[in-house]
Amino acid sequence: MNIRVGHLYPDYLNIYADRGNIAVLARRAAWRGHELDVTEIEIGDAVEPGAHDLYYLGGGQDREQLLVSHDLAAKAEQLKEAHAGGAAFLAVCGGYQLLGRGYRGHHGDDMPGVGLLPLETVAGDRRLIGNVLIETEVGPVAGFENHAGRTLLDPAAEPLGRVVSGFGNDGQSGYEGCRLGRAVGTYLHGPLLPRNPRLADWILAQALAHRTGGEPPELAPLDDELEAEAQAVSSGRARGR
Amino acid sequence: MAVPLRLEVAAAGAVARLSRLVGAGGGTTVPGKLLSVLDPGAVDRLAARLPAGTATISATNGKTTTSAMAAEILRPRYRLAHNRSGANLMSGVASTLLSAGGAQLGLLEVDEGALPEVMRRVRPRAVCLGNLFRDQLDRYGELELVAERWRAAVDALPEETTVAVNADDPLVGSFAAQIRFGLDDPSVARPALQHAADSKYCLVCGAPLEYAAAYVGHLGDYRCPNGHMERGRLDVAARAIELHGLERVAFDLHLPGDVRRVEIALPGLYNVYNAVGAAALAHALGATADEIADGLGRFRAAFGRFERIAVGDKTLLLLLVKNPAGANEAIRTLVDGGPPTLAVVALNDAIADGRDVSWIWDVDFEPLLGGLDRLVAGGDRAAELALRFKYGGFDTDAIEVEPSLERALDRGLALTPSGGELVVLPTYTAMLGLQRIAAARGLTRPYWKRAA
Numbered sequence: 164m165n166i167r168v169g170h171l172y173p174d175y176l177n178i179y180a181d182r183g184n185i186a187v188l189a190r191r192a193a194w195r196g197h198e199l200d201v202t203e204i205e206i207g208d209a210v211e212p213g214a215h216d217l218y219y220l221g222g223g224q225d226r227e228q229l230l231v232s233h234d235l236a237a238k239a240e241q242l243k244e245a246h247a248g249g250a251a252f253l254a255v256c257g258g259y260q261l262l263g264r265g266y267r268g269h270h271g272d273d274m275p276g277v278g279l280l281p282l283e284t285v286a287g288d289r290r291l292i293g294n295v296l297i298e299t300e301v302g303p304v305a306g307f308e309n310h311a312g313r314t315l316l317d318p319a320a321e322p323l324g325r326v327v328s329g330f331g332n333d334g335q336s337g338y339e340g341c342r343l344g345r346a347v348g349t350y351l352h353g354p355l356l357p358r359n360p361r362l363a364d365w366i367l368a369q370a371l372a373h374r375t376g377g378e379p380p381e382l383a384p385l386d387d388e389l390e391a392e393a394q395a396v397s398s399g400r401a402r403g404r
Numbered sequence: 405m406a407v408p409l410r411l412e413v414a415a416a417g418a419v420a421r422l423s424r425l426v427g428a429g430g431g432t433t434v435p436g437k438l439l440s441v442l443d444p445g446a447v448d449r450l451a452a453r454l455p456a457g458t459a460t461i462s463a464t465n466g467k468t469t470t471s472a473m474a475a476e477i478l479r480p481r482y483r484l485a486h487n488r489s490g491a492n493l494m495s496g497v498a499s500t501l502l503s504a505g506g507a508q509l510g511l512l513e514v515d516e517g518a519l520p521e522v523m524r525r526v527r528p529r530a531v532c533l534g535n536l537f538r539d540q541l542d543r544y545g546e547l548e549l550v551a552e553r554w555r556a557a558v559d560a561l562p563e564e565t566t567v568a569v570n571a572d573d574p575l576v577g578s579f580a581a582q583i584r585f586g587l588d589d590p591s592v593a594r595p596a597l598q599h600a601a602d603s604k605y606c607l608v609c610g611a612p613l614e615y616a617a618a619y620v621g622h623l624g625d626y627r628c629p630n631g632h633m634e635r636g637r638l639d640v641a642a643r644a645i646e647l648h649g650l651e652r653v654a655f656d657l658h659l660p661g662d663v664r665r666v667e668i669a670l671p672g673l674y675n676v677y678n679a680v681g682a683a684a685l686a687h688a689l690g691a692t693a694d695e696i697a698d699g700l701g702r703f704r705a706a707f708g709r710f711e712r713i714a715v716g717d718k719t720l721l722l723l724l725v726k727n728p729a730g731a732n733e734a735i736r737t738l739v740d741g742g743p744p745t746l747a748v749v750a751l752n753d754a755i756a757d758g759r760d761v762s763w764i765w766d767v768d769f770e771p772l773l774g775g776l777d778r779l780v781a782g783g784d785r786a787a788e789l790a791l792r793f794k795y796g797g798f799d800t801d802a803i804e805v806e807p808s809l810e811r812a813l814d815r816g817l818a819l820t821p822s823g824g825e826l827v828v829l830p831t832y833t834a835m836l837g838l839q840r841i842a843a844a845r846g847l848t849r850p851y852w853k854r855a856a
Contacts, residue, residue, distance in 0.1 A: 174604075174612075177766075178538065178541070178546075179541070179760075179762045180762040180763065180764070180765030180766050182765060182766070183762070183765030183792070183795065186765075186795045186796070187795050190794075190795050190797075224546040224547060224548060225546060225548065226548050226605070226610075227605070230605065230610045290545070292542050293542075293759070294759065307542070307759070307760045307761075307762060309541055309542055309760065352760075352762050353760070353761070353762050354762050354765055357765075357788070357791045357792070357795060358788065358791065386800075389787055389790050389791055389794060389800065389805070390791060392787040392805070393785075393787040393788045393790075393791050395787075396784070396785060396787055396788065397788070400753070400759075
């Protein structure tokens with residue numbers, strides 16, 4: 164089966180090795196007999212709800228993030244409709260911020276957001292940088308964070324995980340990321356998926372559910388020994404910070 | 405009250421000797437750190453002692469090689485105070501100036517983050533700014549932030565300072581400068597911008613820049629489609645470039661009013677950039693076209709950059725990799741010279757390497773993987789590196805994960821046939837580790853003992 168991915172602004176939002184996440188999804192899909200069919204969605208391109216099973220948004224430098232933010236906000240209704248129709252979303256760092264309602268005080272300006280995730284981001288004084296480990300529904304997830312924004316979840320919002328070591332959304336709440344149905348946003352890069360294969364498979368299963376119109380399938384297990392070793396080293400870095 | 409400079413110099417020199425005695429390393433930055441604590445303003449006065457002034461060189465990639473090339477050109481003309489071991493933070497600069505008794509000209513390679521303060525203190529006579537690529541975002545912050553700090557520092561330079569910039573870099577080339585250097589030979593250009601290209605949007609309107617020729621990363625002959633910026637004139641340029649595999653490059657070096665055919669014993673287009681940068685700086689400091697061409701012709705690889713070390717009847721070829729743009733060039737050069745069938749890649753995540761290892765996913769390793777039968781992943785983040793190759797399509801059975809540098813090296817050597825060459829691609833601290841291992845085995849002399 165082909166899993167249709169809409170990769171938003173790969174030319175602009177790619178700062179923390181986002182193509183690594185796409186490579187992991189593609190290989191892990193292929194090892195289960197599925198093909199990842201990635202379409203690049205650039206500035207001015209239309210989003211057609213239902214046409215993609217997974218939308219991916221990566222991280223960008225401030226300038227690149229600002230360059231795409233208005234175009235992305237103009238796609239908000241279609242993206243929300245796609246999400247309501249069961250499409251999965253994975254958004255990392257800058258892309259995570261943009262899936263919320265917006266980013267206030269970003270270099271003095273306000274940046275619009277999609278308003279899909281129940282959160283907003285405000286500028287902080289100091290960048291939050293370092294290895295980070297969180298505990299999620301699919302187990303521990305390890306990565307690296309580097310963000311000036313403080314992301315504040317609405318009271319009823321569900322975080323992706325609880326911070327074990329590191330800063331997370333705002334350095335205070337103890338929460339990291341956000342999950343709404345099949346949408347996941349997080350500050351964790353490194354990139355996120357290579358060393359966190361259970362999260363990668365969870366996302367693939369959500370995308371497959373949209374593709375088939377059924378339940379997320381149980382994916383055949385893979386040999387993840389290297390992945391586990393990399394996660395152990397990464398987790399150790401976060402714990403030792 | 406400031407301690408007299410003379411006493412500080414004596415005290416700091418004693419610390420350097422102690423540092424070497426206790427085996428703490430080259431002792432190259434310890435005295436500078438001491439001096440910085442004793443009297444931060446001392447660097448200003450140390451620089452002012454140099455009769456021919458100071459020149460500073462910075463870039464994300466190539467600053468050590470460019471500085472070493474400039475040193476080779478300028479050595480017949482000046483006695484140099486040069487931080488050749490790559491100690492390029494304020495402490496390293498201070499140490500170099502401290503131990504520069506009798507030197508006439510300061511030739512300083514400077515870290516990108518440290519450049520504004522170093523320039524403010526040493527008030528350089530000439531400055532060479534090479535390129536800005538994404539590198540160690542956890543340490544330097546975003547590219548544009550570094551560029552804006554550089555721009556402010558350049559604007560604050562004394563009027564008599566000569567600034568040479570790489571015109572092929574849209575960010576660096578936008579600074580006010582007297583000398584603009586670059587490459588001008590579309591026959592060696594890339595078909596397209598690489599994945600890791602960074603500064604590819606107009607600084608004014610944000611439109612994607614159009615490239616008549618892209619050479620290395622985002623370096624090339626660019627223009628904004630709306631006419632806001634372009635690469636523009638070149639005062640120092642390389643034309644008619646010939647790349648000869650892993651061995652050398654040759655090109656016509658165009659200087660104001662002169663042209664010389666230059667051949668350097670280093671491979672790759674990125675070394676042509678280093679050479680034109682060094683030529684531009686040397687020109688600004690009064691070197692003649694002959695001195696420049698001769699100096700570049702004499703040049704041999706800088707510390708750990710394309711360094712060959714003999715190990716019995718085998719050879720080690722060390723190529724430093726530290727960010728996507730630099731690693732892509734190292735890989736392209738390797739593959740152009742005949743792709744290796746075996747390689748050791750070593751990834752550390754110390755502060756000097758960048759604690760964030762995500763950059764390896766932006767490196768185009770795939771051209772290298774195509775020729776390899778076996779790959780040894782080494783360093784503290786060996787498993788992460790192995791994942792990069794696994795998801796790049798490389799057979800996991802052909803990957804050996806060996807975090808210990810010593811064991812990774814020995815495994816690589818064991819797999820290398822008699823008379824063969826082992827390619828090793830280490831990150832910065834992994835390279836230092838490998839150099840220490842080689843030195844301990846008597847294979848090469850430690851860097852602080854090498855003849856200038």
